[in-house]
Amino acid sequence: MIRLPRHRKQLSELRFLALxxxxxxxxxxxxxxxxxxxxxxxxxxxxxxxxxxxxxIEDEVVTLLTNISPRFVN
Known part of the structure; x- marks a missing residue:
């Protein structure tokens, strides 16, 4: 898993192909x-x-997470 402990919950709830x-x-x-x-x-x-x-890549993931639409979250 990516070293982003502050974003673990958000990462586990996403359904986003780019991510x-x-x-x-x-x-x-x-x-x-x-x-x-x-x-x-x-x-x-x-x-x-x-x-x-x-x-x-970690930086790009953080950028995606901060700009992601709520419709991509389970």
Missing amino acids: STLIEAYGLAVVTRNELSEHAMSDEPLKAEYTDKCQA
């Missing part, structure tokens, strides 16, 4: 970032890029 797609992309980025971090010989710029991607 689902972002969460899936976030999951893939986190797995890749973690795998790169586990290898001592990993490419540092690539690790930094994935860390930045994860943060950018």
Whole structure:
């Protein structure tokens, strides 16, 4: 799950395809970032890029949550 504890309830109640797609992309980025971090010989710029991607996705989710229409909430 995305590291957004203040938004957990709102995230669990949403039915919004764009958000689902972002969460899936976030999951893939986190797995890749973690795998790169586990290898001592990993490419540092690539690790930094994935860390930045994860943060950018989290920021986008917060933006979506603050602007979402109530009709997308269960």
